[in-house]
Structures are given as C-alpha cells and as structure tokens.
Amino acid sequence: MNGVLARILADKRAEVARKRARIGLADLEARIAGGAPPRGFAASLARAVERGRPAVIAEMKRASPSRGMLRSDLDPAAVARAYERAGAAALSVLTDAGYFGAHADDLAHARAACALPVLRKDFMVDGYQIAESRAMGADCVLLIVAALSPEGLEELYAASQAYGLDALIEVHDANELERALALPGGLLGINNRDLRTFVTTIDRTLELVECVPPGRFVITESGILGRDEVRRLKAAGLRGFLVGEAFMVAADPGARLAELFEERVDESSG
Numbered sequence: 519m520n521g522v523l524a525r526i527l528a529d530k531r532a533e534v535a536r537k538r539a540r541i542g543l544a545d546l547e548a549r550i551a552g553g554a555p556p557r558g559f560a561a562s563l564a565r566a567v568e569r570g571r572p573a574v575i576a577e578m579k580r581a582s583p584s585r586g587m588l589r590s591d592l593d594p595a596a597v598a599r600a601y602e603r604a605g606a607a608a609l610s611v612l613t614d615a616g617y618f619g620a621h622a623d624d625l626a627h628a629r630a631a632c633a634l635p636v637l638r639k640d641f642m643v644d645g646y647q648i649a650e651s652r653a654m655g656a657d658c659v660l661l662i663v664a665a666l667s668p669e670g671l672e673e674l675y676a677a678s679q680a681y682g683l684d685a686l687i688e689v690h691d692a693n694e695l696e697r698a699l700a701l702p703g704g705l706l707g708i709n710n711r712d713l714r715t716f717v718t719t720i721d722r723t724l725e726l727v728e729c730v731p732p733g734r735f736v737i738t739e740s741g742i743l744g745r746d747e748v749r750r751l752k753a754a755g756l757r758g759f760l761v762g763e764a765f766m767v768a769a770d771p772g773a774r775l776a777e778l779f780e781e782r783v784d785e786s787s788g
C-alpha cells in the first residue's frame with residue numbers, strides 16, 4: 519500500500535502504541551463498566567428508513583487530508599444539536615487529531631449534546647482502539663477493509679461485537695466488497711473516495727451497489743455535495759448516506775442537511 523492512507527496507518531500504529539503505554543486495557547475496561555450502554559447505531563438507521571426517511575449519518579470534522587481546513591471553529595455540541603433537529607439518524611465524529619484536526623473530547627461533547635448514536639470515525643488498526651472507542655462513548659466503529667489484513671478485519675469485527683458496538687465496514691472496490699460480505703454482519707459502507715488518490719465519484723456506489731446481495735444495509739459515503747447526487751443515489755435505491763464536507767463548509771450545517779435531503783414534489787417520482 520502507498521499514498522496517504524499508508525502514512526495515516528503507520529502514524530496510527532505509533533499513536534496506539536503510545537496510548538497503550540499510558541492507559542492499559544484494564545483501565546479502559548473499568549471506564550466501560552462505569553459508562554452508559556451503546557445507543558444502537560444500526561437500529562437508528564433502520565428506524566429512519568422504516569419511517570420512509572433517508573438515514574443520514576451527519577459527520578463533523580475540522581479538516582481533512584483532501585480538502586484541508588473545513589471548519590476551524592467547529593463546536594461539536596452545537597453542531598450535534600443542529601444535526602439532530604434537522605433529522606439526522608446518527609452522527610459521525612472524526613477522532614484523528616493529526617490529519618483531521620480532532621480535539622480529544624469532540625466525540626464526548628457531541629454525544630452528550632443530543633440523543634443520536636455516534637460513529638467513531640478513525641483508522642482502526644488494533645483491538646485496543648475498539649475498547650477505547652467504547653470507553654469514549656462511541657456506538658459504532660469504522661472498519662476500513664483496505665486498512666486491514668483478512669485476519670485483522672475478522673479480529674476487529676469480532677472485538678466490536680464483543681464490546682456491543684455496531685461496525686461500519688467500508689469498501690471501495692469489488693475485492694474489498696467480497697471481503698466485507700464474508701463477515702457475518704455489519705453495516706456496509708461504500709466510500710466514493712479512493713483513500714489512496716482522493717479521486718471521489720458517486721459512480722463508485724452506483725457500480726458496487728449492484729453487487730450487494732439483498733438484505734445488507736448500504737451506506738454511501740463521501741463526495742455527496744449537492745441535491746443532484748442525493749437524487750441519483752436515491753433513484754438507485756440508496757437509503758443510507760454519510761455526509762461531511764457539504765455540512766462542514768455551510769454557514770448552518772443543520773439547515774444544509776435539511777435542504778440536501780428535503781423531498782420536493784417535482785423530484786419524488788425518481
């Protein structure tokens with residue numbers, strides 16, 4: 519593997535080693551035992567769809583490697599409340615400081631401000647991070663197939679189940695999709711962004727979704743910037759959407775969410 523993803527993963531392994539030396543697994547387990555139970559991330563998405571609504575996972579991040587600074591003054595609690603009011607089914611909170619500008623308590627502040635379940639958006643390379651995610655209050659973890667060996671993917675998926683967390687299994691091509699489908703469960707994310715080159719196109723979802731067996735819940739991720747993308751993805755049967763940049767660059771992220779996903783009569787026939 520080369521490119522930005524490889525650099526991020528190498529840095530992440532070093533970061534995990536430093537954290538583990540500071541806070542052992544036993545400490546994380548003690549925090550988990552004293553904390554609140556998970557909120558049910560997949561269940562919240564399913565409820566939105568049952569009500570005939572798109573299941574929007576609304577993301578917050580200060581910056582990204584592909585776009586640079588997006589929202590330096592991010593207030594996680596205020597944005598979480600705005601997303602909830604606008605009808606989001608769940609939150610996604612970037613927790614990587616080095617590449618995405620996260621602050622240590624962003625996830626905790628966002629979750630405490632609303633009733634929505636939260637995806638910890640980070641680069642999972644070690645089972646330690648699954649326990650850490652649960653200890654910090656996450657309800658779901660992201661497992662990027664491109665970032666993990668076959669054994670690593672199975673191990674981290676099993677760890678997410680053991681800690682009572684939902685898992686969003688992210689793929690970008692047909693091989694990765696095959697690996698994701700071999701797992702016994704999990705939400706399936708199709709990332710429209712190639713994490714090695716940053717090329718982003720919703721055509722990636724439109725192609726890959728054809729190969730997904732019925733019954734797997736699919737979330738289309740990245741590069742959903744306007745109503746035209748939402749309309750095309752909905753027309754292809756997509757019900758799960760993960761959106762970050764379009765909201766982060768808007769003056770009012772909640773208003774942008776409502777505007778992007780509002781049903782208009784002239785578009786409802788497909």
Ligand SMILES: O=C(O)c1ccccc1NCC(=O)[C@H](O)[C@H](O)COP(=O)(O)O
Pocket residue numbers: 522523577579582583584585709711713716739740741742760761762763764
């Ligand atoms: O967004 C990046 O530049 C990026 C680079 C390397 C690894 C991951 C990256 N982003 C994570 C994501 O996939 C997005 O945060 C997420 O899907 C939302 O995408 P968008 O709506 O385009 O902000």
